[in-house]
Amino acid sequence: MDIKPSYGLFVNGEWVDGEVRNKTVNPANEEVLAEVAWATESEVDSAVRAARTAYEQVWSKMPGRDRAKYLFRIARIIQERARELAVLESLDNGKPIRESRDVDVPLVAAHFFYYAGWADKLGYAGFGPDPRPIGVAGQVIPWNFPLLMLAWKIAPALAAGNTVVLKPAETTPLTALVFAEICQEADLPPGVVNIVTGAGETGHALVSHPGVDKVAFTGSTEVGRAIARAVAGTRKKVTLELGGKAANIVFEDAPIDQAVEGIVNGIFFNQGHVCCAGSRLLVQESVYDEVLAALKRRMALLRVGDPLDKNTDIGAINSAAQLERIRTLSEIGSEEGAERWSPRASCRSAVSGSPRRSSRA
Amino acid sequence: MVPVASEALRGSGVHLASVATAFPSGQAPLEVKLADTRAAVAAGADEIDMVINRGAFLAGRYQQVYDEIVAVKDACGDAHLKVILETGELATYDNVRRASWLAMLAGGDFIKTSTGKVPVAATLPVTLVMLEAVRDFRAASGRQVGVKPAGGIRTTKDAIKYLVVVNETAGEDWLDPAWFRFGASTLLNDLLMQRTKMTTGRYSGPDYFTVD
Amino acid sequence: MTQAHRIAREEIFGPVLSVLTFRTPAEAVDKANNTPYGLSAGVWTDKGSRILWMADRLRAGVVWANTFNKFDPTSPFGGFKESGYGREGGRHGLEAYLDV
Numbered sequence: 001m002d003i004k005p006s007y008g009l010f011v012n013g014e015w016v017d018g019e020v021r022n023k024t025v026n027p028a029n030e031e032v033l034a035e036v037a038w039a040t041e042s043e044v045d046s047a048v049r050a051a052r053t054a055y056e057q058v059w060s061k062m063p064g065r066d067r068a069k070y071l072f073r074i075a076r077i078i079q080e081r082a083r084e085l086a087v088l089e090s091l092d093n094g095k096p097i098r099e100s101r102d103v104d105v106p107l108v109a110a111h112f113f114y115y116a117g118w119a120d121k122l123g124y125a126g127f128g129p130d131p132r133p134i135g136v137a138g139q140v141i142p143w144n145f146p147l148l149m150l151a152w153k154i155a156p157a158l159a160a161g162n163t164v165v166l167k168p169a170e171t172t173p174l175t176a177l178v179f180a181e182i183c184q185e186a187d188l189p190p191g192v193v194n195i196v197t198g199a200g201e202t203g204h205a206l207v208s209h210p211g212v213d214k215v216a217f218t219g220s221t222e223v224g225r226a227i228a229r230a231v232a233g234t235r236k237k238v239t240l241e242l243g244g245k246a247a248n249i250v251f252e253d254a255p256i257d258q259a260v261e262g263i264v265n266g267i268f269f270n271q272g273h274v275c276c277a278g279s280r281l282l283v284q285e286s287v288y289d290e291v292l293a294a295l296k297r298r299m300a301l302l303r304v305g306d307p308l309d310k311n312t313d314i315g316a317i318n319s320a321a322q323l324e325r326i327r328t329l330s331e332i333g334s335e336e337g338a339e340r341w342s343p344r345a346s347c348r349s350a351v352s353g354s355p356r357r358s359s360r361a
Numbered sequence: 362m363v364p365v366a367s368e369a370l371r372g373s374g375v376h377l378a379s380v381a382t383a384f385p386s387g388q389a390p391l392e393v394k395l396a397d398t399r400a401a402v403a404a405g406a407d408e409i410d411m412v413i414n415r416g417a418f419l420a421g422r423y424q425q426v427y428d429e430i431v432a433v434k435d436a437c438g439d440a441h442l443k444v445i446l447e448t449g450e451l452a453t454y455d456n457v458r459r460a461s462w463l464a465m466l467a468g469g470d471f472i473k474t475s476t477g478k479v480p481v482a483a484t485l486p487v488t489l490v491m492l493e494a495v496r497d498f499r500a501a502s503g504r505q506v507g508v509k510p511a512g513g514i515r516t517t518k519d520a521i522k523y524l525v526v527v528n529e530t531a532g533e534d535w536l537d538p539a540w541f542r543f544g545a546s547t548l549l550n551d552l553l554m555q556r557t558k559m560t561t562g563r564y565s566g567p568d569y570f571t572v573d
Numbered sequence: 574m575t576q577a578h579r580i581a582r583e584e585i586f587g588p589v590l591s592v593l594t595f596r597t598p599a600e601a602v603d604k605a606n607n608t609p610y611g612l613s614a615g616v617w618t619d620k621g622s623r624i625l626w627m628a629d630r631l632r633a634g635v636v637w638a639n640t641f642n643k644f645d646p647t648s649p650f651g652g653f654k655e656s657g658y659g660r661e662g663g664r665h666g667l668e669a670y671l672d673v
Binding site: 103107110111113114115118122125126127128131132133134137144152153156157159160162214216218220221224228237238239240241242243244245246247248249250251253254255258259262263265266267268269271272273274275276277278279280281282283284285288292314317322323325326329330332333336337338339 | 574577578579580581582583584585586587588589590591592593594595596598601604605608610611612613614615616617618619620623627631633635639640641642644645646647650651652655656657658659660661662664666667668669670671672673
Binding site: 301 | 493529
């Protein structure tokens with residue numbers, strides 16, 4: 001697998017350098033992986049224009065069965081390049097390779113296959129005989145499942161006949177940039193997919209751009225509110241997929257061993273960087289001691305370590321800022337009188353350099 | 362056979378196990394099973410392998426299964442009793458868990474998956490359920506019971522997977538031949554091959570090892 | 574800990590689990606719904622009827638029964654309340670990109 005030393009913005013089927021440059025690091029050892037662009041307002045503007053032209057001249061006119069062909073092609077290339085994408089995802093995000101290889105990337109391919117199937121059957125989806133696309137979609141995605149969230153956004157948009165400008169999170173841009181290469185490989189018409197990397201300002205420029213017809217965002221409730229304010233009073237359609245504090249409810253008649261596996265999967269999957277993580281465990285009092293004992297025993301067996309080691313259960317927290325947030329909230333919990341328990345730290349690491357950002361489960 | 366083996370092994374430190382109780386079907390009158398057991402023990406067996414009465418178990422006559430195990434355990438005297446559940450015929454994991462508890466409550470010293478005489482032998486999930494059972498049984502009663510998956514474990518790599526499950530489910534206390542054993546003759550062959558490969562760096566043909 | 578603790582209310586987005594208890598199914602529903610969010614929930618029980626009873630009352634976009642964090646392109650995903658607006662995935666996810 002090759003990571004280029006530097007990536008630009010993917011606009012109108014071509015790479016443009018970008019004025020502002022920044023670095024993306026491997027959160028497990030803080031080594032710099034590549035240099036990427038942070039798109040400015042004018043660069044976002046040219047991406048939206050490219051998407052508009054592609055929408056009006058090519059993509060919205062193309063028969064569904066032809067759009068499906070491109071989507072099927074993308075899905076197959078993702079499968080062919082699955083290993084590369086999994087390694088890249090783990091490097092840039094810090095998630096265990098076991099998860100990127102067995103969960104993220106297969107689901108990404110599955111999403112493209114699924115929506116490819118809809119592209120020529122939109123008239124049978126229950127939205128009228130000939131439903132029309134909306135136009136240009138501005139999409140902003142988070143860092144917890146970089147490629148999977150890209151698939152959730154791009155696959156349905158393209159299947160329905162829209163074109164997109166997508167902004168990946170600033171800490172995890174690499175798989176989206178490789179996805180841009182995949183679009184080239186699949187001969188996708190220029191401008192149908194545009195990738196603009198960058199941070200909050202780039203995102204703001206995208207969602208408030210007047211040429212965007214549809215805004216789709218996945219991320220924190222805080223940013224979601226800001227986006228809702230930015231699109232309020234415009235004709236833009238919007239979907240927001242925000243935070244959560246899910247309850248995982250264990251009744252006394254539940255199979256305890258399986259429930260414990262589910263609790264562990266609920267909160268430790270992807271280091272807990274999951275909007276739908278089961279972060280509140282509700283246990284029926286009668287089995288509280290039994291469940292807690294089994295849960296502690298199971299947690300002691302979790303391996304914290306190098307994300308690229310296939311035995312690792314818990315990889316690296318995605319950024320120093322996020323680790324700080326987790327620590328602060330945990331400290332507040334202790335100060336407020338909550339009882340705290342963690343298994344003895346056992347960070348096995350094979351990466352060069354110190355795994356400073358690894359979590360202590 | 363037991364007296365012959367017993368004679369051959371005298372003073373060698375190798376323990377002698379014998380199947381008894383109408384192996385492998387477990388379908389015989391209790392008196393026959395008990396006589397079988399007593400004869401094997403009298404002839405010098407240190408360990409007895411019995412098969413649970415699957416007919417009674419699957420029909421829900423758990424008391425009968427339990428009573429038979431208790432009676433055989435009694436007939437064993439000082440010899441250890443290994444209870445074969447024949448998990449390949451128990452149909453569900455709930456049944457495997459239930460049979461494991463029956464065998465342990467009735468006094469079995471070891472629970473074993475299979476006779477090797479039915480198509481489905483030991484599997485990793487079944488072994489996991491049995492390991493959970495012995496772990497929970499020790500937590501409840503204080504008595505430790507051994508586990509033996511038998512059949513179907515053919516390669517060293519398979520064996521390592523099982524050992525990981527033992528460590529992660531039951532814990533280190535079971536990582537000992539006295540508490541966890543494989544019943545798999547093919548595995549021995551592969552293990553010897555892997556050991557030779559580790560010392561010489563080359564694989565030899567299976568002809569150089571015990572081939573069964 | 575109790576529901577009053579900040580760590581039991583705010584999204585932590587990390588490997589930290591808050592543990593609470595309940596006595597009756599109704600209390601479990603009350604506590605589960607006592608949050609500004611409503612994205613997902615999990616129910617672990619042997620009783621199918623109780624799963625359906627809970628799923629009816631939990632204010633969450635996804636309710637997993639005897640599993641958790643299971644994803645499929647065909648199933649819609651999205652939140653109640655402050656967890657968001659609209660659905661992604663499945664046929665519902667298509668609607669968000671069509672002029673309907």
